[in-house]
Amino acid sequence: MDFDNIARELIPLLGGKENIASAAHCATRLRLVLIDDALSDQQAIGKVEGVKGCFRNSGQMQVIFGTGVVNKVYAAFIQAAGISESSKSEAADIAARKLNPFQRIARLLSNIFVPIIPAIVASGFADGPAWGW
Structure with missing residues (x-):
């Protein structure tokens, strides 16, 4: 698999x-x-050699390559595109700026409530015997 060629194919x-x-x-x-x-x-991105899937999510275009392959494609891609390396959180911050107000509110609420779901479930299990369940 020619990673440089894949990167050059993706850019246009x-x-x-x-x-x-x-x-x-x-x-x-x-x-x-x-x-x-x-x-x-x-659709054309999905047909590039090595691409297993492609979709948009939270303001990002995500191209699935698989474990190990993505590292090599990424290195070739940033070199071919002439951009600097970004962390996952930096990319998420940039993508979040593209969201409309409703999407931002929904994201805020999910960021608040998703982490506490396990605690709510655990408290339900712990409280069950007190109610005779």
Whole structure:
């Protein structure tokens, strides 16, 4: 698999170098924040060699490559695109700025309540015997 070629193939499908605001990666995905999502061709990206899937989520274009492969594609991609390395949190911050007010409120509420769900469930289990359940 030619990682440099994959990176060069992806850039025009994402709307060109000037349309890429930031790039980061996690264990399996290349996470891209684009200036204008309409300039990207999601179906064509899905047909690039090595790409296992592609979708948009929370203001990011996420291209799935798989474990181990994404590291090599990312290194080639930032070099080909001429951008600096970004952390996952930096990319998420940039993507969050693209959200509309309703999406921001929904994200805030989920960030508050999702972490306490295990505590609520555990308290329900602990309180069950007191009610004879």
